[in-house]
Amino acid sequence: MEHQDAAKKLSELGHTTRLAIYRLLVKSGPEGLSVSDLQAQLDIPGSTLSHHISRLVNSGLMVQKRQGRVLLCVACFPALMDLVNYLLEECCTTPDQGSNGKS
Amino acid sequence: MEHQDAAKKLSELGHTTRLAIYRLLVKSGPEGLSVSDLQAQLDIPGSTLSHHISRLVNSGLMVQKRQGRVLLCVACFPALMDLVNYLLEECCTTPDQGSNGKS
DNA sequence: ACTATATTTCTAGAATATTGGAATTATCAT
DNA sequence: ATGATAATTCCAATATTCTAGAAATATAGT
Numbered sequence A, B: 001m002e003h004q005d006a007a008k009k010l011s012e013l014g015h016t017t018r019l020a021i022y023r024l025l026v027k028s029g030p031e032g033l034s035v036s037d038l039q040a041q042l043d044i045p046g047s048t049l050s051h052h053i054s055r056l057v058n059s060g061l062m063v064q065k066r067q068g069r070v071l072l073c074v075a076c077f078p079a080l081m082d083l084v085n086y087l088l089e090e091c092c093t094t095p096d097q098g099s100n101g102k103s
Numbered sequence C: 001a002c003t004a005t006a007t008t009t010c011t012a013g014a015a016t017a018t019t020g021g022a023a024t025t026a027t028c029a030t
Numbered sequence D: 001a002t003g004a005t006a007a008t009t010c011c012a013a014t015a016t017t018c019t020a021g022a023a024a025t026a027t028a029g030t
Helices: A003-013 A016-031 A035-042 A046-058 A077-088 B003-013 B016-031 B035-042 B046-058 B077-088
Strands: A062-067 A070-075 B062-067 B070-075
Touching (some): A003 A046, A003 A077, A003 B003, A003 B016, A016 A035, A016 B003, A035 A046, A046 A062, B016 B070, B016 B077, B035 B070
Antiparallel strands (some): B062 B070
């Protein structure tokens, strides 16, 4: 993962409302949640919610697919995993013992 | 980890410069790096660097310990791990098979 | 075509973050 | 005490983000 890309994703997750959205999506798995489902759970104005959703989509952390009038939001698990890996990449490396965690 | 706390940490990591600082610290392990080491590697004005460092410290992602004239910066690994766990907490739960990844 | 529901886009004011120069504090050596 | 190095705090300009009402778009049913 690119540094800029990782920073952007972290920044998007670093907002109370967006983190709440994202966790609801992660929890709901590949089936996702509709925008109205999210709005019902979060109780915020539609325009505000839409703004945050579009930022999450834009950063590649989630995707949307339309089903009739409803827009489903689904978390991108691979993107999340890549992000976590980027954070932990250099972690737990113990150069003084000559072993590292890289593959 | 508290939701607000997690959001704050993610937000702090969600900035190119701070993420760069943090990765250098993670890479350098428990020995850490001095502020001047960081400045030498990042090539930014001291006041700017200091501002970003103080945000990382304030969010609990790193600590500073003075050694003479030098201030060492050290990443807080447990905080990072907690954060990652918070992100993945509800992940990979597959209710239709009755198994989940929780310990 | 008309209506209702679902969601986004537009807009603008308020709030917050970013940046870096200048001044300041802290520590050590002479 | 003076000087040098290390780092922070203060300040102000600039930029970005957040919020939510109002208007617009999309889809489906009648």
